[in-house]
């Protein structure tokens with residue numbers, strides 16, 4: 001089975017964010033693999049181990065942005081591809097999806113493309129469905145479990161979640177799947193894996209390599225700000241016993257009209 | 260000028276996600292301001308009755324497809340109908356609620372219609388000649404204002420960020436039935452089964468949420484059964500703690516939330532997790548019990564209108580974000596709090 005897993009790198013979730021002249025920065029906080037993508041890498045590695053096959057990590061980003069790829073390789077991915085081109089600055093999700101779809105097509109003969117559920121930075125959750133639509137492959141979002149994977153028959157069965165519950169769905173391959181946290185804990189990279197990843201070489205493709213023009217973007221974000229902090233006046237509820245405190249809180253909540 | 264606004268009504272087997280009505284309500288407001296019209300798009304099987312509801316919530320006209328192939332949620336057949344309807348009607352704006360299905364369909368529609376999506380929007384300004392949408396990024400640490408340069412502009416709205424209108428049962432309008440000519444044999448996916456979620460109030464729709472963290476398991480007064488190992492004993496204690504939370508939630512008609520620490524330790528399933536890697540919620544009242552207030556937890560709930568924190572550590576960061584703070588043991592405070600609120604609400 002040939003599996004691609006798409007990974008992004010993001011500032012650590014505990015980072016303090018700043019905006020200067022419209023540029024977003026996160027001080028010296030480390031860049032990490034998007035935490036959701038670790039679940040996708042874990043799923044990809046397990047599927048490849050069960051079915052035989054290889055896992056390629058695919059990342060779109062600046063040339064020096066290697067943390068996500070390195071982490072996927074250290075977890076055990078067989079290969080990686082970085083797509084990098086200055087023309088991609090400011091790409092919206094449709095533009096980014098066009099580039100990812102072109103890279104997937106160039107890699108070729110892919111059975112399955114896995115994504116994380118969404119990125120923790122810009123958080124659109126759109127790439128998995130847009131890449132699927134561009135490739136004209138079925139899109140299976142928020143998958144927690146792979147029930148049956150039969151590449152020989154060109155099909156797979158997964159459990160995907162929605163607000164009202166789970167759907168068991170059968171799909172043709174190739175398909176695009178986004179993986180949720182319910183899939184199960186991702187492995188830690190082994191010491192050997194980290195060493196291997198630090199030495200790994202992988203191609204860096206430009207748009208010319210992909211044979212496409214810079215895709216145009218419809219969405220722009222002319223203004224990014226820190227939210228005005230809501231002035232919160234915290235009132236500590238006093239009382240000698242838990243009962244007294246509870247009684248005072250009930251009165252306060254009634255007065256606050258939130259019940 | 261924004262004249263024609265199409266709203267996708269998201270539902271599951273005919274049960275409408277109330278964020279769909281929030282979206283339709285907003286569409287009706289924009290249409291009224293601009294002398295335009297609000298249209299609703301309803302797709303599914305056995306959904307004819309939803310048209311009346313759409314009129315009550317503000318639609319001027321309804322596009323409806325009722326067909327067996329649309330019974331279960333599958334994005335591929337649905338998007339075919341959505342794209343065709345959009346190409347025929349030529350809306351200026353298409354609005355989806357940011358439900359799991361709405362997000363998926365909005366993303367695909369942008370590809371099909373060669374445009375863009377402004378996703379999970381919390382505020383919208385349509386007063387000028389361009390629409391400006393505000394969304395929250397980096398776990399709520401930044402806000403971005405967005406515009407879309409192509410038509411139709413596609414927007415998904417965060418649940419509970421916009422008011423749900425009062426239904427006006429006197430309203431009606433015209434219904435256009437859409438043709439469905441999809442071949443079942445051509446479909447790439449088949450839905451084999453649906454597993455209902457255990458009932459309970461959904462986190463994202465809830466007006467009130469009561470959440471528990473690691474503190475649910477910290478209760479020295481309890482003696483766990485002898486046959487449990489350390490981890491088992493901890494989970495057993497946490498279950499008693501979450502029972503107290505559930506009791507309060509029942510009285511308030513609230514949903515139950517949890518911190519990631521509680522989920523990771525196996526106290527409660529992931530569906531309940533609030534935070535950056537869980538659900539982002541914005542209820543009127545959020546009661547955090549035994550939760551420290553880590554930045555990733557705050558990312559999921561700090562836009563709640565009123566936050567109450569119950570924590571035995573006076574220095575817990577959660578108190579900086581709480582309107583009301585109760586310093587003490589949640590296991591001691593919850594029972595009288597539940598009783599007091601019950602007496603008030605029933606009185």
Ligand SMILES: Cc1cc2nc3c(=O)[nH]c(=O)nc-3n(C[C@H](O)[C@H](O)[C@H](O)COP(=O)(O)OP(=O)(O)OC[C@H]3O[C@@H](n4cnc5c(N)ncnc54)[C@H](O)[C@@H]3O)c2cc1C
Nearest residue numbers: 006007008060092093116118119122123124125126127378
């Ligand atoms: C302030 C701001 C607001 C924005 N708002 C919007 C908006 O509303 N609409 C819009 O269309 N665009 C928007 N964008 C642009 C968007 O962030 C980029 O197009 C980005 O490349 C993809 O979006 P995402 O990170 O949200 O991905 P998501 O769709 O949330 O990511 C889902 C999964 O896709 C994969 N993935 C994500 N990024 C990459 C990558 N670079 N390489 C490989 N795999 C990847 C990962 O598996 C990830 O888990 C915004 C950008 C900024 C800076």
Ligand SMILES: Cc1cc2nc3c(=O)[nH]c(=O)nc-3n(C[C@H](O)[C@H](O)[C@H](O)COP(=O)(O)OP(=O)(O)OC[C@H]3O[C@@H](n4cnc5c(N)ncnc54)[C@H](O)[C@@H]3O)c2cc1C
Nearest residue numbers: 472473474477518519520534535536537549551556571589
């Ligand atoms: C990438 C990433 C993503 C994350 N995503 C999330 C997320 O989505 N959601 C999330 O919640 N966290 C998330 N976290 C984890 C987060 O950093 C914290 O570890 C977590 O929120 C802590 O949970 P807690 O408050 O229950 O536990 P703790 O931090 O251990 O706090 C327990 C609190 O309970 C109090 N307490 C103890 N006993 C009692 C008692 N009997 N009565 C009253 N109070 C008591 C203590 O004083 C303490 O303040 C994420 C972390 C990372 C790195």
